[in-house]
Amino acid sequence: MQTIPIRNVGENPVGLVDRFMRQYVYLRLSITDVCNFRCNYCLPNGYQRTDPPNTFLTLAEIERLVRTFADLGTEKVRITGGEPTLRKDFLQIAHAISQTAGIRQVALTTNGYRLQKDVALWREAGISHLNVSVDSLDPRQFHQITGENKLHEILAGIDRAFEEGYQKVKVNAVLMKTYTAKGLDDFLRWIKDRPIQMRFIELMQTGEMDSFFHQQHLSGQQILDRLLNEGWQLQPRAISDGPAKVLAHPDYQGEIGLIMPYEKHFCASCNRLRVSAKGKLHLCLFGEEGIELRDLLQQDHDRPQLAQRLQSALLGKREHHYLHIGDSGVRNNLASIGG
Numbered sequence: 001m002q003t004i005p006i007r008n009v010g011e012n013p014v015g016l017v018d019r020f021m022r023q024y025v026y027l028r029l030s031i032t033d034v035c036n037f038r039c040n041y042c043l044p045n046g047y048q049r050t051d052p053p054n055t056f057l058t059l060a061e062i063e064r065l066v067r068t069f070a071d072l073g074t075e076k077v078r079i080t081g082g083e084p085t086l087r088k089d090f091l092q093i094a095h096a097i098s099q100t101a102g103i104r105q106v107a108l109t110t111n112g113y114r115l116q117k118d119v120a121l122w123r124e125a126g127i128s129h130l131n132v133s134v135d136s137l138d139p140r141q142f143h144q145i146t147g148e149n150k151l152h153e154i155l156a157g158i159d160r161a162f163e164e165g166y167q168k169v170k171v172n173a174v175l176m177k178t179y180t181a182k183g184l185d186d187f188l189r190w191i192k193d194r195p196i197q198m199r200f201i202e203l204m205q206t207g208e209m210d211s212f213f214h215q216q217h218l219s220g221q222q223i224l225d226r227l228l229n230e231g232w233q234l235q236p237r238a239i240s241d242g243p244a245k246v247l248a249h250p251d252y253q254g255e256i257g258l259i260m261p262y263e264k265h266f267c268a269s270c271n272r273l274r275v276s277a278k279g280k281l282h283l284c285l286f287g288e289e290g291i292e293l294r295d296l297l298q299q300d301h302d303r304p305q306l307a308q309r310l311q312s313a314l315l316g317k318r319e320h321h322y323l324h325i326g327d328s329g330v331r332n333n334l335a336s337i338g339g
Helices: 061-070 092-098 115-125 138-144 151-163 178-189 209-217 220-228 302-314
Strands: 026-030 076-080 107-109 129-133 169-175 196-202 243-247 255-259 271-276 278-280
Touching: 026 061, 061 302, 076 092, 092 107, 092 115, 107 255, 115 129, 115 151, 115 209, 129 151, 129 220, 129 271, 151 169, 151 209, 169 178, 178 196
Parallel strands: 026 076, 026 271, 076 107, 107 129, 129 169, 169 196, 196 255
Antiparallel strands: 243 255, 271 278
16 A cells, blocks of 8 residues: 655645544654564564664654644644653653643553553653553463563552552553453453553454454454443543543443444544654554654754644545455554554
Protein backbone atom coordinates (compact mmCIF):
# COMPACT_ATOMS: atom_id res chain seq x y z
CA MET A 1 0.00 0.00 0.00
CA GLN A 2 1.41 3.39 -0.98
CA THR A 3 2.31 6.27 1.25
CA ILE A 4 -0.45 8.85 1.46
CA PRO A 5 0.52 11.85 -0.68
CA ILE A 6 0.72 15.32 0.83
CA ARG A 7 -1.51 17.80 -0.90
CA ASN A 8 -1.44 21.56 -0.79
CA VAL A 9 -4.82 22.53 0.61
CA GLY A 10 -4.45 26.28 0.35
CA GLU A 11 -6.23 27.94 3.24
CA ASN A 12 -5.75 25.87 6.39
CA PRO A 13 -8.77 24.59 8.30
CA VAL A 14 -8.93 25.27 12.03
CA GLY A 15 -7.28 22.56 14.12
CA LEU A 16 -6.89 18.96 13.04
CA VAL A 17 -10.05 17.83 11.24
CA ASP A 18 -10.41 15.24 8.50
CA ARG A 19 -12.80 14.97 5.54
CA PHE A 20 -15.30 13.09 7.70
CA MET A 21 -15.38 15.93 10.29
CA ARG A 22 -13.53 13.93 12.93
CA GLN A 23 -11.48 16.16 15.24
CA TYR A 24 -8.07 14.99 16.46
CA VAL A 25 -7.21 16.07 20.00
CA TYR A 26 -5.13 13.04 21.05
CA LEU A 27 -1.54 12.28 20.00
CA ARG A 28 0.09 8.91 20.58
CA LEU A 29 3.80 9.63 20.48
CA SER A 30 6.30 6.78 20.33
CA ILE A 31 9.73 7.74 21.64
CA THR A 32 11.45 4.37 21.02
CA ASP A 33 10.67 1.06 19.37
CA VAL A 34 13.02 -0.79 21.74
CA CYS A 35 11.29 -3.17 24.16
CA ASN A 36 12.76 -5.44 26.82
CA PHE A 37 9.79 -7.87 26.91
CA ARG A 38 9.10 -10.64 24.40
CA CYS A 39 5.31 -10.75 24.31
CA ASN A 40 4.01 -13.63 22.21
CA TYR A 41 1.48 -11.41 20.42
CA CYS A 42 3.96 -8.68 19.49
CA LEU A 43 7.69 -9.48 19.62
CA PRO A 44 7.95 -13.21 20.43
CA ASN A 45 11.62 -13.27 19.40
CA GLY A 46 12.43 -10.08 21.26
CA TYR A 47 13.41 -6.69 19.90
CA GLN A 48 15.69 -6.92 16.88
CA ARG A 49 17.81 -3.78 16.64
CA THR A 50 18.13 -2.42 13.11
CA ASP A 51 19.17 1.17 13.82
CA PRO A 52 21.15 2.81 16.65
CA PRO A 53 19.09 4.48 19.41
CA ASN A 54 20.22 7.95 18.31
CA THR A 55 17.95 7.65 15.27
CA PHE A 56 14.92 8.28 17.51
CA LEU A 57 13.42 11.74 17.88
CA THR A 58 15.49 14.02 20.10
CA LEU A 59 14.11 16.02 23.00
CA ALA A 60 14.24 19.24 20.95
CA GLU A 61 12.39 17.59 18.04
CA ILE A 62 9.76 16.25 20.42
CA GLU A 63 9.26 19.69 21.94
CA ARG A 64 8.67 21.29 18.52
CA LEU A 65 6.35 18.49 17.49
CA VAL A 66 4.20 18.64 20.63
CA ARG A 67 4.01 22.45 20.59
CA THR A 68 2.73 22.33 17.03
CA PHE A 69 0.13 19.68 17.84
CA ALA A 70 -0.97 21.69 20.88
CA ASP A 71 -1.35 24.82 18.75
CA LEU A 72 -3.69 22.78 16.53
CA GLY A 73 -5.92 21.72 19.41
CA THR A 74 -4.27 18.59 20.78
CA GLU A 75 -5.05 18.25 24.49
CA LYS A 76 -3.75 14.77 25.30
CA VAL A 77 -0.40 13.12 24.58
CA ARG A 78 0.26 9.47 25.27
CA ILE A 79 3.94 8.50 25.45
CA THR A 80 4.43 5.03 24.02
CA GLY A 81 7.12 2.72 22.64
CA GLY A 82 8.39 -0.03 22.54
CA GLU A 83 8.97 0.55 26.21
CA PRO A 84 9.29 4.34 26.58
CA THR A 85 10.93 4.27 30.02
CA LEU A 86 14.00 2.63 28.48
CA ARG A 87 15.06 6.04 27.15
CA LYS A 88 17.63 7.70 29.41
CA ASP A 89 15.99 11.08 28.85
CA PHE A 90 12.46 9.80 29.49
CA LEU A 91 11.88 12.08 32.49
CA GLN A 92 13.02 15.15 30.56
CA ILE A 93 10.70 14.22 27.69
CA ALA A 94 7.73 13.74 30.01
CA HIS A 95 8.40 17.04 31.76
CA ALA A 96 8.75 18.95 28.49
CA ILE A 97 5.45 17.58 27.19
CA SER A 98 3.64 18.28 30.45
CA GLN A 99 4.82 21.91 30.38
CA THR A 100 3.53 22.53 26.85
CA ALA A 101 0.73 25.09 26.80
CA GLY A 102 -2.59 23.45 25.88
CA ILE A 103 -1.64 19.90 26.87
CA ARG A 104 -3.97 18.82 29.66
CA GLN A 105 -3.13 15.12 29.93
CA VAL A 106 0.20 13.32 29.61
CA ALA A 107 -0.34 9.57 29.70
CA LEU A 108 2.20 6.78 29.70
CA THR A 109 1.82 3.25 28.37
CA THR A 110 4.39 0.96 29.98
CA ASN A 111 5.09 -2.70 30.59
CA GLY A 112 5.62 -1.66 34.22
CA TYR A 113 9.04 -3.13 34.78
CA ARG A 114 10.26 0.16 36.34
CA LEU A 115 6.93 1.13 37.85
CA GLN A 116 7.62 0.21 41.47
CA LYS A 117 10.98 1.98 41.47
CA ASP A 118 10.25 5.10 39.41
CA VAL A 119 6.53 5.92 39.58
CA ALA A 120 7.12 8.83 41.99
CA LEU A 121 9.59 10.35 39.50
CA TRP A 122 7.10 9.87 36.67
CA ARG A 123 4.41 11.72 38.58
CA GLU A 124 6.81 14.52 39.45
CA ALA A 125 7.78 14.81 35.76
CA GLY A 126 4.14 15.37 34.79
CA ILE A 127 2.78 11.95 33.88
CA SER A 128 -0.89 12.38 34.80
CA HIS A 129 -2.28 9.03 33.62
CA LEU A 130 -0.85 5.50 33.60
CA ASN A 131 -1.56 2.47 31.42
CA VAL A 132 0.22 -0.71 32.48
CA SER A 133 0.22 -3.95 30.50
CA VAL A 134 -0.75 -7.01 32.56
CA ASP A 135 -1.92 -9.84 30.32
CA SER A 136 -2.46 -12.39 33.10
CA LEU A 137 -2.66 -12.46 36.90
CA ASP A 138 -1.23 -15.97 36.94
CA PRO A 139 2.58 -15.69 37.32
CA ARG A 140 3.28 -18.71 35.11
CA GLN A 141 0.99 -17.50 32.35
CA PHE A 142 2.39 -13.99 32.61
CA HIS A 143 5.87 -15.44 32.11
CA GLN A 144 4.70 -17.48 29.14
CA ILE A 145 3.12 -14.45 27.48
CA THR A 146 5.82 -11.84 28.14
CA GLY A 147 9.00 -13.83 28.51
CA GLU A 148 9.58 -12.11 31.86
CA ASN A 149 8.91 -13.37 35.39
CA LYS A 150 8.01 -9.97 36.81
CA LEU A 151 4.30 -10.09 37.61
CA HIS A 152 4.76 -9.64 41.36
CA GLU A 153 6.92 -6.52 40.91
CA ILE A 154 4.49 -4.99 38.39
CA LEU A 155 1.45 -5.54 40.61
CA ALA A 156 3.37 -4.02 43.52
CA GLY A 157 4.19 -1.09 41.25
CA ILE A 158 0.49 -0.51 40.56
CA ASP A 159 -0.19 -0.42 44.30
CA ARG A 160 2.72 2.03 44.65
CA ALA A 161 1.14 4.25 41.98
CA PHE A 162 -1.95 4.63 44.16
CA GLU A 163 0.26 5.46 47.14
CA GLU A 164 1.91 8.20 45.06
CA GLY A 165 -1.44 9.84 44.34
CA TYR A 166 -2.76 8.36 41.12
CA GLN A 167 -6.55 8.16 41.45
CA LYS A 168 -6.97 5.54 38.73
CA VAL A 169 -4.67 3.21 36.79
CA LYS A 170 -5.60 1.66 33.48
CA VAL A 171 -4.38 -1.89 32.97
CA ASN A 172 -4.21 -3.41 29.50
CA ALA A 173 -4.60 -7.10 28.64
CA VAL A 174 -4.70 -8.53 25.15
CA LEU A 175 -7.59 -10.94 24.65
CA MET A 176 -6.33 -14.44 23.82
CA LYS A 177 -8.27 -17.69 23.86
CA THR A 178 -5.61 -19.63 25.74
CA TYR A 179 -5.26 -17.14 28.56
CA THR A 180 -7.95 -14.47 28.96
CA ALA A 181 -11.04 -16.65 28.62
CA LYS A 182 -9.98 -18.55 31.75
CA GLY A 183 -8.60 -15.54 33.61
CA LEU A 184 -11.52 -13.11 33.37
CA ASP A 185 -12.89 -13.96 36.83
CA ASP A 186 -9.44 -13.33 38.36
CA PHE A 187 -9.35 -9.86 36.81
CA LEU A 188 -12.87 -9.09 38.04
CA ARG A 189 -11.94 -10.06 41.61
CA TRP A 190 -8.77 -7.96 41.38
CA ILE A 191 -10.57 -4.74 40.44
CA LYS A 192 -13.51 -5.13 42.81
CA ASP A 193 -11.89 -3.00 45.49
CA ARG A 194 -9.27 -1.16 43.41
CA PRO A 195 -9.78 1.91 41.16
CA ILE A 196 -8.40 0.10 38.13
CA GLN A 197 -9.88 0.32 34.66
CA MET A 198 -9.19 -3.16 33.33
CA ARG A 199 -8.99 -2.85 29.55
CA PHE A 200 -9.29 -5.90 27.32
CA ILE A 201 -7.90 -5.32 23.83
CA GLU A 202 -8.85 -7.60 20.96
CA LEU A 203 -5.87 -9.24 19.34
CA MET A 204 -5.20 -7.51 16.02
CA GLN A 205 -3.83 -9.15 12.92
CA THR A 206 -0.38 -8.02 11.78
CA GLY A 207 1.89 -9.22 9.02
CA GLU A 208 4.24 -11.24 11.24
CA MET A 209 1.53 -12.81 13.41
CA ASP A 210 -1.11 -14.21 11.04
CA SER A 211 -1.09 -17.78 12.37
CA PHE A 212 -1.02 -16.63 16.01
CA PHE A 213 -3.99 -14.36 15.33
CA HIS A 214 -6.08 -17.17 13.88
CA GLN A 215 -5.24 -19.45 16.81
CA GLN A 216 -5.82 -16.92 19.58
CA HIS A 217 -8.30 -14.25 18.45
CA LEU A 218 -11.15 -13.82 20.92
CA SER A 219 -13.99 -11.40 20.26
CA GLY A 220 -14.59 -8.74 22.88
CA GLN A 221 -18.31 -9.02 22.16
CA GLN A 222 -18.45 -12.22 24.21
CA ILE A 223 -17.12 -10.40 27.26
CA LEU A 224 -19.35 -7.38 26.63
CA ASP A 225 -22.45 -9.58 26.49
CA ARG A 226 -21.51 -11.33 29.73
CA LEU A 227 -20.84 -8.08 31.57
CA LEU A 228 -24.09 -6.47 30.44
CA ASN A 229 -25.96 -9.56 31.63
CA GLU A 230 -24.25 -9.23 35.03
CA GLY A 231 -25.34 -5.63 35.56
CA TRP A 232 -22.41 -3.67 34.16
CA GLN A 233 -23.41 -0.44 32.43
CA LEU A 234 -21.78 1.45 29.54
CA GLN A 235 -20.38 4.85 30.47
CA PRO A 236 -20.34 8.10 28.42
CA ARG A 237 -17.19 8.88 26.45
CA ALA A 238 -15.22 12.15 26.75
CA ILE A 239 -13.81 13.87 23.65
CA SER A 240 -10.19 13.02 24.52
CA ASP A 241 -10.87 9.41 25.56
CA GLY A 242 -9.43 6.52 23.63
CA PRO A 243 -11.52 3.93 21.78
CA ALA A 244 -12.51 1.76 24.74
CA LYS A 245 -16.11 1.00 25.61
CA VAL A 246 -16.08 1.56 29.37
CA LEU A 247 -18.42 -0.25 31.76
CA ALA A 248 -19.05 0.31 35.46
CA HIS A 249 -20.88 -1.71 38.10
CA PRO A 250 -22.27 -0.41 41.43
CA ASP A 251 -20.58 -3.24 43.33
CA TYR A 252 -17.13 -2.60 41.85
CA GLN A 253 -14.64 0.18 42.50
CA GLY A 254 -12.90 -0.66 39.23
CA GLU A 255 -14.13 -0.46 35.66
CA ILE A 256 -13.88 -2.58 32.53
CA GLY A 257 -12.80 -1.23 29.16
CA LEU A 258 -13.19 -3.12 25.89
CA ILE A 259 -11.29 -2.18 22.74
CA MET A 260 -12.86 -3.97 19.78
CA PRO A 261 -11.33 -2.81 16.48
CA TYR A 262 -13.33 -5.34 14.46
CA GLU A 263 -16.60 -3.83 15.62
CA LYS A 264 -18.72 -2.04 13.01
CA HIS A 265 -18.25 1.76 13.13
CA PHE A 266 -15.17 1.42 15.36
CA CYS A 267 -13.43 4.20 13.42
CA ALA A 268 -16.34 6.65 13.48
CA SER A 269 -15.14 8.18 16.75
CA CYS A 270 -11.41 8.23 15.92
CA ASN A 271 -9.74 11.18 17.64
CA ARG A 272 -6.06 10.20 17.70
CA LEU A 273 -3.01 10.45 15.49
CA ARG A 274 0.29 8.65 15.86
CA VAL A 275 3.87 9.74 15.40
CA SER A 276 6.57 7.08 15.33
CA ALA A 277 9.85 7.22 17.21
CA LYS A 278 11.60 8.23 13.99
CA GLY A 279 9.26 11.07 13.21
CA LYS A 280 6.65 9.73 10.82
CA LEU A 281 2.98 10.64 11.10
CA HIS A 282 0.65 7.65 10.95
CA LEU A 283 -2.98 8.44 10.29
CA CYS A 284 -4.05 4.94 11.29
CA LEU A 285 -2.56 2.10 13.30
CA PHE A 286 -2.92 0.04 10.17
CA GLY A 287 -2.60 0.74 6.49
CA GLU A 288 0.03 3.21 5.39
CA GLU A 289 3.79 3.71 5.50
CA GLY A 290 3.69 7.07 7.23
CA ILE A 291 4.31 10.69 6.38
CA GLU A 292 7.70 12.24 7.08
CA LEU A 293 7.72 15.05 9.64
CA ARG A 294 11.30 15.09 10.82
CA ASP A 295 12.57 17.49 8.16
CA LEU A 296 10.29 20.13 9.71
CA LEU A 297 11.37 19.48 13.31
CA GLN A 298 14.86 20.99 13.05
CA GLN A 299 14.09 24.70 13.44
CA ASP A 300 11.38 26.63 15.26
CA HIS A 301 10.62 28.69 12.17
CA ASP A 302 9.48 25.51 10.36
CA ARG A 303 6.54 24.99 12.72
CA PRO A 304 3.94 26.82 10.55
CA GLN A 305 4.90 24.59 7.63
CA LEU A 306 4.71 21.55 9.92
CA ALA A 307 1.19 22.56 10.96
CA GLN A 308 0.15 22.85 7.34
CA ARG A 309 1.59 19.42 6.56
CA LEU A 310 -0.34 17.85 9.42
CA GLN A 311 -3.59 19.46 8.29
CA SER A 312 -3.01 18.56 4.67
CA ALA A 313 -2.20 14.96 5.55
CA LEU A 314 -5.53 14.55 7.32
CA LEU A 315 -7.33 15.05 4.01
CA GLY A 316 -5.91 11.68 3.01
CA LYS A 317 -7.12 9.80 6.09
CA ARG A 318 -9.43 6.91 5.29
CA GLU A 319 -12.86 6.60 6.78
CA HIS A 320 -11.98 3.27 8.40
CA HIS A 321 -9.35 0.55 8.52
CA TYR A 322 -9.78 -2.72 6.65
CA LEU A 323 -9.06 -5.20 9.45
CA HIS A 324 -12.56 -6.62 9.12
CA ILE A 325 -11.70 -7.92 5.63
CA GLY A 326 -8.30 -9.28 6.69
CA ASP A 327 -6.20 -6.35 5.44
CA SER A 328 -3.71 -5.31 8.12
CA GLY A 329 -1.84 -3.05 5.72
CA VAL A 330 1.92 -2.74 6.07
CA ARG A 331 2.16 -3.14 9.87
CA ASN A 332 4.36 -6.13 10.74
CA ASN A 333 4.09 -5.60 14.50
CA LEU A 334 2.68 -3.00 16.85
CA ALA A 335 5.93 -2.23 18.67
CA SER A 336 7.11 -0.23 15.66
CA ILE A 337 4.39 2.39 16.09
CA GLY A 338 3.39 2.31 19.75
CA GLY A 339 0.16 0.31 19.46
